[in-house]
Amino acid sequence: MAQVTLEQLRKVYPNGNEAVQTCSFQIPDGEFVVLVGPSGCGKSTLLRMIAGLEEISDGSLYIGDAVVNDVDPADRNIAMVFQNYALYPHMTVERNMGYGLRNRGIPKADIDAKVREAASMLNLTEYLDRRPSQLSGGQRQRVAMGRAIVRQPELFLFDEPLSNLDAKLRNQMRIEIKALQRRLGTTAVYVTHDQVEAMTMADRIIVLNEGRIEQIGTPSDVYNHPESTFVASFIGAPPMNLMPATVGADQAITLSDGTVLAGRAPEGAPGSVLVGVRPEDVLIGAGDIPFTIDIIEELGALRLLHGQLGGAPFSVSIGKDEQAQAGPSTIGLKPDALHIFDPQTQRRV
Amino acid sequence: MKRAGFTTVWLPVALLLPQLMIIAIFFYWPAGWALQSSFYLQDPFGFGSTFVGVDNYTDLTNNGEYMRIAWFTVVYSALVTFFSLSIALLLAVKADNVIRGAKSYRTLLMWVYAIAPPVAGFLGILFFDQRNGPLTVFFQTFGWDFKLGVNYNSTATAMVMVAVWKQIPVNFIFFLSGLQSIPRAVREAAMIDNRSATGRFWQVTFPLLAPTAFFLLIINITYALFDTFGIIDALMKGEPGNNPMTLVYKVYLDGFRGNDLGGSSAQSVILMVLVLLLTVFQFRLIERRIHYT
Numbered sequence: 001m002a003q004v005t006l007e008q009l010r011k012v013y014p015n016g017n018e019a020v021q022t023c024s025f026q027i028p029d030g031e032f033v034v035l036v037g038p039s040g041c042g043k044s045t046l047l048r049m050i051a052g053l054e055e056i057s058d059g060s061l062y063i064g065d066a067v068v069n070d071v072d073p074a075d076r077n078i079a080m081v082f083q084n085y086a087l088y089p090h091m092t093v094e095r096n097m098g099y100g101l102r103n104r105g106i107p108k109a110d111i112d113a114k115v116r117e118a119a120s121m122l123n124l125t126e127y128l129d130r131r132p133s134q135l136s137g138g139q140r141q142r143v144a145m146g147r148a149i150v151r152q153p154e155l156f157l158f159d160e161p162l163s164n165l166d167a168k169l170r171n172q173m174r175i176e177i178k179a180l181q182r183r184l185g186t187t188a189v190y191v192t193h194d195q196v197e198a199m200t201m202a203d204r205i206i207v208l209n210e211g212r213i214e215q216i217g218t219p220s221d222v223y224n225h226p227e228s229t230f231v232a233s234f235i236g237a238p239p240m241n242l243m244p245a246t247v248g249a250d251q252a253i254t255l256s257d258g259t260v261l262a263g264r265a266p267e268g269a270p271g272s273v274l275v276g277v278r279p280e281d282v283l284i285g286a287g288d289i290p291f292t293i294d295i296i297e298e299l300g301a302l303r304l305l306h307g308q309l310g311g312a313p314f315s316v317s318i319g320k321d322e323q324a325q326a327g328p329s330t331i332g333l334k335p336d337a338l339h340i341f342d343p344q345t346q347r348r349v
Numbered sequence: 350m351k352r353a354g355f356t357t358v359w360l361p362v363a364l365l366l367p368q369l370m371i372i373a374i375f376f377y378w379p380a381g382w383a384l385q386s387s388f389y390l391q392d393p394f395g396f397g398s399t400f401v402g403v404d405n406y407t408d409l410t411n412n413g414e415y416m417r418i419a420w421f422t423v424v425y426s427a428l429v430t431f432f433s434l435s436i437a438l439l440l441a442v443k444a445d446n447v448i449r450g451a452k453s454y455r456t457l458l459m460w461v462y463a464i465a466p467p468v469a470g471f472l473g474i475l476f477f478d479q480r481n482g483p484l485t486v487f488f489q490t491f492g493w494d495f496k497l498g499v500n501y502n503s504t505a506t507a508m509v510m511v512a513v514w515k516q517i518p519v520n521f522i523f524f525l526s527g528l529q530s531i532p533r534a535v536r537e538a539a540m541i542d543n544r545s546a547t548g549r550f551w552q553v554t555f556p557l558l559a560p561t562a563f564f565l566l567i568i569n570i571t572y573a574l575f576d577t578f579g580i581i582d583a584l585m586k587g588e589p590g591n592n593p594m595t596l597v598y599k600v601y602l603d604g605f606r607g608n609d610l611g612g613s614s615a616q617s618v619i620l621m622v623l624v625l626l627l628t629v630f631q632f633r634l635i636e637r638r639i640h641y642t
Contacts, residue, residue, distance in 0.1 A: 051537075051541065052540075052541075053537050053540065053541075072540075072544055073537075073540045073541045074540065074541060074542065074543060074544035075544060076541075078541065079541065080537075080538065080541055082534040082537070082538060083534070084532060084534050085534075086532065086534035086535045086537065086538040087535075087538075088535060088538075088539070088553055089535075089557065090556040090557060090559075099539075099542050099543070099552075100541070100542035100543070103542060103543040103544065103545070103548065147538075147542075
């Protein structure tokens with residue numbers, strides 16, 4: 001078990017593309033950290049630097065107390081689960097799982113015991129003699145997990161391991177991976193572009209955008225106090241509504257169509273701001289803000305009402321028991337529903 | 350699943366006919382003719398032939414020269430196959446690791462592919478020229494008096510070297526594309542599992558290249574047996590004398606220079622059987638064992 005420390009880490013490719021801007025953070029022992037962001041945000045590059053598959057341009061990487069910048073991937077005591085499983089097609093499940101151990105000179109009896117233990121943990125015992133091509137997607141995913149856990153590494157690395165599975169299996173494996181990590185207590189770094197995976201699995205989320213860390217925090221932190229407009233719109237489905245507004249002398253917030261919102265902007269807010277409201281923080285049919293519903297999306301457990309407010313698209317999420325019809329209506333905001341951002345820096349005020 | 354079908358029997362037959370005719374006219378007919386004439390003794394001046402049964406075949410097995418040539422062919426094919434495969438694999442692995450200028454390297458390594466075998470043989474003659482061939486001079490610095498076309502071992506060495514050189518690009522192209530079709534993640538997983546690059550190559554990369562390698566093995570044996578004719582002919586400068594030759598060259602020599610069409614036909618029938626065995630071997634043993642997906 002080990003903590004992971006990134007100190008001023010940076011990745012620049014020879015063509016000048018800065019994939020990961022200088023960043024520093026620490027992952028305490030046993031924590032499950034999720035790197036989340038859109039494709040091309042540098043999350044995989046960051047993970048691959050930790051794995052040793054990508055060279056570090058600047059800064060230091062510690063696993064435990066040792067700097068591992070120049071340590072071979074095989075000597076970092078890590079295990080990685082890849083997006084396409086990356087199983088060895090010519091080896092049986094048993095040999096796939098034991099390959100890393102055999103190269104470490106561990107006695108054959110010990111390898112057998114460890115492989116059998118991992119296989120029974122993952123319900124793979126009856127498949128040990130099969131080749132990867134004879135397994136289903138979910139079973140291959142389990143073998144990849146098994147290959148990682150038999151090594152008893154200090155650190156698990158996951159590179160979008162569930163993106164090739166269908167939705168149902170993905171939900172199931174999500175829970176299994178999380179439970180397994182809890183049971184083993186191994187530090188884990190998990191890369192995904194799926195904000196649901198990030199929210200459900202993480203102890204802490206690191207949101208990345210264009211090679212830059214936007215926010216680090218617990219799932220509820222990131223959801224309830226997004227530090228930037230990017231985080232606000234990336235985390236949460238449907239995304240947060242963002243509207244331009246002006247702040248008056250008494251800190252009152254006025255939308256561009258003249259609607260005055262209940263609530264005050266914090267001290268130090270600039271004259272013009274972006275106001276964020278989560279669709280689920282809106283009460284329909286209450287309050288005094290006029291809102292015209294254009295389209296209703298039925299999602300079963302909830303309904304999404306789409307319309308316009310303050311010259312920008314605005315969505316409202318209501319429970320399945322609440323009623324709504326297309327046409328003019330009024331809305332009210334729950335207390336503390338407003339998130340105020342500076343339009344210049346895109347940061348929270 | 351719905352199967353597409355033809356409504357009449359004539360359309361598919363008509364579509365297949367050109368291909369079948371090519372095979373029949375250029376392969377089965379000559380092959381049948383060779384089989385037939387291998388049982389006859391032809392008059393050298395073309396005035397008739399006599400049925401001699403299997404005499405042409407028994408003559409060959411009792412012929413010391415033929416057995417020597419057969420043995421040389423085996424050794425020659427083994428050497429050409431081994432060196433052209435192993436050098437090409439080495440080059441492919443190295444070229445696969447190159448990041449900058451990778452395309453230029455690959456193009457340069459493939460160029461030789463475009464050279465026709467007799468031209469390759471002719472280039473060989475220039476390189477092994479008695480007076481100022483660079484390779485002859487090079488061998489002489491080691492005290493080896495290299496004599497192309499005169500000394501048996503010298504000629505054999507030149508034949509192997511030119512044939513290997515000519516075949517490397519083909520193998521290189523196949524090995525390189527084989528290497529590039531191995532998923533990057535599989536190799537990266539191996540990097541995490543195994544510290545030793547040599548170990549990774551033999552335990553992960555090479556087994557995944559095995560289908561390519563076995564295919565090339567068959568291609569290369571066939572090449573060494575048959576397609577090196579042009580190289581051998583050029584290097585020998587039309588003077589067989591004491592020089593080494595392969596079975597295919599012997600067929601040509603006995604049939605067209607020695608006018609022994611019966612014996613020559615018997616030899617080509619033996620070669621046909623050899624190719625047949627090779628093909629059976631390929632399909633039965635290899636194709637079945639080495640596919641994983």
